Amino acid sequence: MDALTSAQLAALRKGMEPYVVFNEAEWIVFIQQIGLQTFKKKQLFAEAGKVCSHVGFVLKGSVRYYHIKDGADITSYFSFENEYVSSYTSFLTGEPALNYIEALEPSQIIVISKKNMELMLNNPMLAYKMERFGRLIAEHYLICYEERLSSFITQTPEERYLKLLQNGREILQRMPQHYIANFLGITPVSLSRIRKRILVEK
Amino acid sequence: MDALTSAQLAALRKGMEPYVVFNEAEWIVFIQQIGLQTFKKKQLFAEAGKVCSHVGFVLKGSVRYYHIKDGADITSYFSFENEYVSSYTSFLTGEPALNYIEALEPSQIIVISKKNMELMLNNPMLAYKMERFGRLIAEHYLICYEERLSSFITQTPEERYLKLLQNGREILQRMPQHYIANFLGITPVSLSRIRKRILVEK
């Protein structure tokens, strides 16, 4: 766990701004509770079967969430730069995580342990803003999840792919196709067929 | 908007307990910001195309979330007694909702308007606990959504139905089958076939 450079701290502060703005005194206390961790490609941030007792903020790089089902690796989500990363259900409930999270490339991730998070939630100086931060972050992801859920109920795989073409630039550009296929809830073979179908139709 | 009876207030207080415990003074201020609304069957709680500027807590009854796609009505979710109800994305973002929410039976729902919610978030007496309340509620739904999302990515419709058989008693008993089918991401015809398949296999 390394110390953070001032540039890294500035990036974090900026990334948090939409959710919470600390004054100087609060910020000093806050940054004492966080650490920076460097991940090699494929290094695990969280592991199925183990409790995920930390949340992260991706400063550089990207991560992939996946399960193992019947021996097969199924990608369910990604986090990119300036996004949060955690096996959040496990973090919140203390139950073992169901999924793995691995770095897709060499990555720098700011890490907050559950213990330190709780210290801050119980520290009168930070409690209010941390509750607010937690609320807004959770709400942010709630909105993402709701939209994604609704796409599984109301759209076909092809429609989901077309939507991703419109507003999923980052995923499309940086991810191998079979990860994208899983993310859409289909097999890589099926995605390949959908892509062909779309080409022919045009 | 009616006043609440003391029994109704007690139910609400109990329902909020896992998330927030008010002292008497706080409670008195809190209950001034809320109202009770009675819904007839099929009466709308929220409407696609309109901003949903309120959240509810179902005291009695149940509601159904649905979209209209190509003229067809597609059920995406339910809320039952002692659960929260809102077109939450719209409530949070102020954008028009994409879905409808209707009462499935005569229902009593405690309603908090966005305006009053903001009053409370800005009232020093309640702010901290309301932030906490908001955080925990959002986290609660986050966990539900994450599990449901993961089921769309890792499971077949049949597996999703079998899981619902195990731990979805309330939905199965109270909902018509075609609502359940939508909820699982399939058509009613397909659910009927899955049910038959399961019977024959046994």
Place this chain on the structure above:
DNA sequence: AGAAATTCTTATCTTAAGTTAACGTTTTGA
């Protein structure tokens, strides 16, 4: 540089879901 692994496409075959329509049953509402 070269072997191994990964990625994507394609083909074949199987399986299951979507669509539409029909029919009997149940529920609803005027």
Place this chain on the structure above:
DNA sequence: TCAAAACGTTAACTTAAGATAAGAATTTCT
């Protein structure tokens, strides 16, 4: 109470996705 609407199942047909395997192209790693 009675007609209309809603509901669940079934059937026939169409369409698309899953499984498996093969092959070419690319990337990775030593």
